[in-house]
Every structure is written in structure tokens, then in C-alpha cells.
Amino acid sequence: MFLALKEMKRSKVRFLLLMVAVALLVFLILFQQGISSALIRDFTGAIENQTAPVLVYSVDGQRVLQASVMTPELEAEVASVPGIAASGRLGVGTFTVTADGERVDATIIGYEQPELGAPSRLVAGRLPSARYEVVATEEDRSKGFDIGDTVTVEPGGRALTVVGLARQSQLNVVPTLFTAYNTYVDAVAARNPDARTPLPNVLALTPEAGLTPEVLAERINAVDLNLDALTRQQAADKTPGVSQVKQSFAVIFLLYGLVVPLVTGLFFLIVTFQKANSLTLLRAIGAPSSRLVRSLLVQVAIVLVGGLGIGILCDVAISQGQVGSLTLEFNPGAVVFWAVLLFVLGIISSLVAARRVLAIDPIAATTGAGVGR
Amino acid sequence: MSTTNVAVDLALRMEAVRKVYRVGDSEIVALDHADLTVAPGEIVALVGPSGSGKTTLCSIAGGILSATSGRVVVGGTDISDFSSKELTAFRQSTVGFVFQSVNLVPFLTARENLLVVDELGRRTGSAARKRADAILGELGIADRANNLPSQLSGGQRQRVAIGRALMNEPRLVLFDEPTSALDTKLGEQVMTVIRNEMKNRGIAAIVVTHDERNTRYCDRTVHIVDGRLEGTSSH
Numbered sequence: 200m201f202l203a204l205k206e207m208k209r210s211k212v213r214f215l216l217l218m219v220a221v222a223l224l225v226f227l228i229l230f231q232q233g234i235s236s237a238l239i240r241d242f243t244g245a246i247e248n249q250t251a252p253v254l255v256y257s258v259d260g261q262r263v264l265q266a267s268v269m270t271p272e273l274e275a276e277v278a279s280v281p282g283i284a285a286s287g288r289l290g291v292g293t294f295t296v297t298a299d300g301e302r303v304d305a306t307i308i309g310y311e312q313p314e315l316g317a318p319s320r321l322v323a324g325r326l327p328s329a330r331y332e333v334v335a336t337e338e339d340r341s342k343g344f345d346i347g348d349t350v351t352v353e354p355g356g357r358a359l360t361v362v363g364l365a366r367q368s369q370l371n372v373v374p375t376l377f378t379a380y381n382t383y384v385d386a387v388a389a390r391n392p393d394a395r396t397p398l399p400n401v402l403a404l405t406p407e408a409g410l411t412p413e414v415l416a417e418r419i420n421a422v423d424l425n426l427d428a429l430t431r432q433q434a435a436d437k438t439p440g441v442s443q444v445k446q447s448f449a450v451i452f453l454l455y456g457l458v459v460p461l462v463t464g465l466f467f468l469i470v471t472f473q474k475a476n477s478l479t480l481l482r483a484i485g486a487p488s489s490r491l492v493r494s495l496l497v498q499v500a501i502v503l504v505g506g507l508g509i510g511i512l513c514d515v516a517i518s519q520g521q522v523g524s525l526t527l528e529f530n531p532g533a534v535v536f537w538a539v540l541l542f543v544l545g546i547i548s549s550l551v552a553a554r555r556v557l558a559i560d561p562i563a564a565t566t567g568a569g570v571g572r
Numbered sequence: 573m574s575t576t577n578v579a580v581d582l583a584l585r586m587e588a589v590r591k592v593y594r595v596g597d598s599e600i601v602a603l604d605h606a607d608l609t610v611a612p613g614e615i616v617a618l619v620g621p622s623g624s625g626k627t628t629l630c631s632i633a634g635g636i637l638s639a640t641s642g643r644v645v646v647g648g649t650d651i652s653d654f655s656s657k658e659l660t661a662f663r664q665s666t667v668g669f670v671f672q673s674v675n676l677v678p679f680l681t682a683r684e685n686l687l688v689v690d691e692l693g694r695r696t697g698s699a700a701r702k703r704a705d706a707i708l709g710e711l712g713i714a715d716r717a718n719n720l721p722s723q724l725s726g727g728q729r730q731r732v733a734i735g736r737a738l739m740n741e742p743r744l745v746l747f748d749e750p751t752s753a754l755d756t757k758l759g760e761q762v763m764t765v766i767r768n769e770m771k772n773r774g775i776a777a778i779v780v781t782h783d784e785r786n787t788r789y790c791d792r793t794v795h796i797v798d799g800r801l802e803g804t805s806s807h
Contacts, residue, residue, distance in 0.1 A: 201691040202677075209679040209720070477677045483636055484736070485664025486692045487657070561636050561663075564671050565627045565748055 202481075202490075203497040206474075214502060217466050221459060221506025222513070225541060228455045229514035232533045235448040237525040238372070239441055241338070245308060245370035245377075247435040251287070251315045251403030252412040254434045255419055256427040260400070262437050264291040264308075264370065267427075269399045276423050277402055282415050284407040287315030288399035290383040291370070294390060296359075297351040298374070299343025305350070305374040307333075309383020315403035318377050324363030327378050331385070334363035338526045339374040350376065355389030372524060404428075459541050464548030467499060471552040478556060483564035492553045499549040500542075507538050582645070583744045583776030584610040584633055589642030591628050591799075602628040604799040605642070610744065613774040615767060617781055617790035625799035626780045630746045633778065634667045635659040647743030664693050668737025668745035668775075672752055675733040676721040682732045683708065683717040689739035700739070707735040711765060727758040731765060738769060745770065747779040751786060763789040 260267025290309040310316030324346045335344035350359045406415040412430040419428035518529040591603040603625045631637040690700035708714045711731040751759030767789045770777045787793045
């Protein structure tokens with residue numbers, strides 16, 4: 200500790216710069232992790248945070264809620280599958296609505312029963328109990344979607360009253376309204392009076408007691424190739440675009456994950472070369488190699504912990520706000536994961552420098568040559 | 573660490589010490605059957621041309637290098653068969669070094685350059701701090717205790733190095749060209765300090781030097797040529 204701390208004290212700027220560099224990279228990782236999570240959450244939150252354990256799409260819909268259409272034949276086939284405790288229709292559509300005087304796009308999701316498609320993360324107000332009542336997404340409350348606000352479907356002028364707010368329940372990153380199925384049908388009719396009664400897009404199911412959602416989904420998929428049954432989480436994860444977004448971010452995270460240990464490892468390798476004479480002298484006067492390596496690792500640990508701490512603090516600060524329409528959220532799990540991973544990788548990367556320290560021959564003190572010469 | 577107590581009255585005893593380097597198929601004899609004894613408090617000048625084996629002899633005496641054959645006993649401890657780890661501990665506890673070029677840790681102050689010896693050993697804390705302050709005072713650089721090496725003159729740096737070599741209360745101090753980087757006047761001052769400190773403390777020393785003028789500060793001069801100790805003259 201003596202050598203490690205004394206050196207850091209005398210080279211504050213150098214070590215502080217590295218700490219700041221690590222902090223910046225940590226912040227970028229956590230920030231992008233936040234954006235990635237928020238993007239996927241706002242893209243599929245309505246699927247992930249609704250009450251139905253199993254959703255059945257038509258294969259033609261390619262796992263897009265709005266694109267799926269459940270014909271009466273498909274409905275009948277699903278109903279024939281044993282193990283279904285409850286079944287309900289879901290209707291999903293994108294509408295132009297006026298909220299707070301502004302025309303915006305919004306998704307309306309209609310469900311028949313609260314246990315089969317209603318939002319599961321209601322944070323204020325209540326679920327709709329009367330016609331033309333809706334639950335809006337909490338993230339949009341300041342845009343005319345707060346409790347008591349009236350949202351008007353355009354064209355047609357059907358007025359919907361917000362009676363509750365749900366968290367992280369958007370679909371396709373637009374304001375999302377959950378309502379009773381018949382209200383959804385009315386909204387479709389208001390927009391296009393000539394349209395026929397819409398078919399349900401998806402069926403929402405609950406398995407019987409003792410049956411897992413996975414098994415029920417498998418049973419349904421075995422009935423007809425035109426049926427595509429998925430558990431709630433599968434439906435969210437397999438929404439088109441989600442895996443591509445995750446993969447793109449994974450590549451970015453991989454690069455960052457490599458850069459942090461690379462920067463740390465290179466820095467300490469350069470420092471080790473620069474102070475080669477001192478290390479050689481210390482070895483010559485009786486410093487065990489292990490002591491010098493420990494000193495190096497203490498410095499690496501201090502820099503990494505400092506950098507991680509600053510980076511995490513920056514992330515805490517920025518995750519209180521929004522980036523565009525995305526609401527960021529501090530994710531302790533991701534922070535712990537990245538902190539542990541980057542710390543371990545940083546320590547491992549410094550082992551190259553440690554190897555150089557172990558290679559120091561004290562005889563070099565008599566010739567003036569240091570490590571690596 | 574295994575020790576064999578022999579010739580306790582001598583600070584250094586080297587018997588038939590030989591050091592051979594292998595380069596490819598050929599052998600280079602750096603030290604050839606060297607016999608040398610140094611009594612406690614005795615200062616021996618080791619004089620010889622470049623490549624004669626001076627530094628090799630010092631390195632073996634100080635436990636930095638191991639001899640190919642022969643026997644090396646320092647302060648009663650036979651280090652001939654010591655492992656690398658044992659030699660490291662031996663250097664830390666028993667010998668002091670003042671090197672020609674690399675002498676101080678640049679990010680430590682003068683005082684800390686002395687205290688680092690304690691940090692590497694058994695850590696005596698306040699006792700070490702008192703000892704460091706006392707040594708710096710004796711060397712006349714107490715007022716520079718908190719200066720970094722870059723803030724010290726060449727002579728002051730050598731004094732700090734001498735102080736560091738004394739911190740572990742060594743049985744033997746090895747000086748490798750201690751005045752080569754100094755002008756004549758500073759060189760004389762440093763040699764005076766070396767002599768005074770060694771004599772006052774009764775510590776044996778070997779001073780490797782090119783400069784014959786330095787030998788007058790020593791009790792005895794040993795000449796070395798092509799790895800062989802050839803002649804001794806007393807002053």
C-alpha cells in the first residue's frame with residue numbers, strides 16, 4: 200500500500216485521468232444499457248407488463264400484435280385445446296388521437312377480461328370500469344394522458360377518459376391506452392364507420408392450475424401450423440426487431456467491455472515500463488516481486504473502483520430523466536453486472552503489467568537497465 | 573532461510589568464488605576463483621578496468637547474483653546455496669546498496685526513500701521514522717527530507733542513497749561507482765561521508781571505483797583484472 204499510494208499521490212493527474220477515462224467508459228456503457236432497456240421496454244412493455252400468461256397469434260401476423268388476425272376458425276381450434284382455464288380476445292390498433300390539443304399516434308389495446316390483457320403495473324388510478332374509460336401509460340402523463348384527461352380518437356371524435364396510469368406499458372414507443380374490448384371496437388368504428396367489426400388480433404389465455412404457460416403454448420402450436428402461441432416473455436422477446444436491437448447493443452457492449460480492460464491494461468503496462476528503474480532498484484534492495492505486484496494491483500483496484508464509482512454516479516444522475524421520448528431508469532442489476540465484469544476484466548488485463556514486474560531481474564540495477572530492456 | 577554460522581567475525585568471506593556466463597556454446601568467466609575477506613568496519617576499494625568483474629563480485633557478495641561455484645558468507649550467513657526468494661530476504665535484511673546510476677525511487681521523498689526499506693521488511697513504524705530522521709540529520713540533509721529526488725543535487729541524492737543503504741543496519745554495504753556522476757569536489761565529499769558513516773557504525777563496505785583518488789578513503793585496495801583478484805594494498 201505504501202508504494203502504491205505514494206506513487207498515486209505524486210502522480211495525481213496521471214491516475215486521475217485514467218480514472219476519468221474509465222468513468223467515462225463505464226458511464227457510456229450504463230447509459231447505453233439504459234437506452235437499450237428503455238427502447239425495448241417502450242417497444243414491448245405492453246406485452247411484457249400485461250396480465251395474460253399466454254398469447255396466441257396467427258402465424259401470418261409474424262408476432263406483431265396489430266398484424267395478427269384471429270379468425271373464428273383459429274379461435275375455435277384454440278378453444279379445443281385442453282388445459283385452458285380462461286380465454287379472452289385482444290384487439291390492438293394504432294390510432295391518431297388528440298391529447299392536450301396535440302395530434303399524436305397512440306396504440307389502443309382492448310381486452311375482454313382484466314386477467315387477460317389488462318396492464319399489470321398500474322401505478323395510479325384504476326382499471327376501466329365503464330365504457331370509454333382507458334388506462335394510459337405513465338410516461339405520457341404530461342402529454343395529455345394524465346388521470347382525468349380526455350383523449351379523442353381522430354377522425355370520429357370518440358372521447359376516451361383516462362382513469363388510470365400504467366408503468367412501462369407502451370407498445371411501439373408511443374402512448375398506449377388499455378381499455379375494454381368493446382371500447383376498442385367503438386374506437387375502430389369511430390375512425391372508420393364503414394369498417395366491419397374487427398376480428399381480434401390475439402387471444403389471451405390462462406392455463407389451468409398445474410399447467411405451465413410453456414406447455415400450454417406447445418399444445419396450441421401442435422394443433423395448427425397457423426397458430427403461434429407464445430408465453431408472455433417469449434411474445435415480448437420475439438417481437439420483430441427486438442432481437443436485432445439487442446444484438447446491435449450487444450456488439451456495442453462487447454466493444455466497450457473490451458475497451459475498458461484494454462485501456463486499463465495498457466496504461467499500467469506503460470507505467471510499469473516508465474518506472475522500470477524504480478522497480479529494479481526496489482527488487483535489488485530486497486523487495487519481493489509479490490510485494491511489487493500487490494502494489495500494482497492495489498493501484499489498478501483503486502483506479503477501477505474510482506472510475507466505476509464516478510461512472511455509476513453519473514448514470515444515477517442521468518437515469519432520472521428522459522432521452523427524447525425514452526424514459527431512462529436506474530437498473531441496479533445492470534450496474535452490479537457491469538461493475539463486477541469490468542473490475543474483473545480490468546484486474547485480468549493488468550496481469551500483463553504484473554508479468555513484466557515479475558520478470559524484473561535485480562541485477563539490472565547494477566547496469567542501469569530496467570524491465571523490458 | 574537456512575543459515576550457517578561461520579567466521580562470524582568477518583563481514584564478508586568469499587572462497588574460490590567463480591561466476592561463469594554461458595553464451596551459446598561458449599563460456600565467459602566473469603569471476604575466477606575469487607577469495608576475499610572483509611572485516612567489520614573495514615572499507616575495501618575494488619579497482620579494475622571495465623569488464624574486469626568488479627560489479628559481478630559485488631553483486632555476488634550482495635546476493636543479487638548467485639555464484640556458479642565457491643562459497644559466500646556474509647555476516648556469518650552462508651548464502652552460497654540460497655534460493656532467489658532467500659536472497660531477496662537476505663538483501664532486504666543484511667546488506668546495503670548504493671548503485672552507480674539507479675539509486676532513488678523518483679516518486680518518493682528523501683525520507684520516504686529511506687522508509688521504503690522498513691516498508692519492505694518487518695515494518696517498525698515510528699522506530700523507522702526516527703531512524704530515518706536521525707540518518708538524514710547525520711548526513712546533513714535533514715532539511716531536504718521532504719524533497720523529491722528531482723529537487724535534490726547530485727551530491728544530496730547520493731547522500732540519500734547512502735542513508736537508504738544504512739536503514740536496515742546492514743553488515744555490509746556495497747558501493748558501485750558512488751562518485752562517477754559527481755564532480756571532484758562533490759565526489760570527495762561523498763567519499764568522506766561514506767568513510768565517516770561506515771567507521772562510526774562499524775559497518776564493512778566495498779567501494780567499486782575507477783577513480784584511484786577514492787582509494788585513499790578506503791582501508792585497503794583490491795585490484796581485479798579479467799575476473800581475478802590480483803593484488804592488495806593497504807593505506
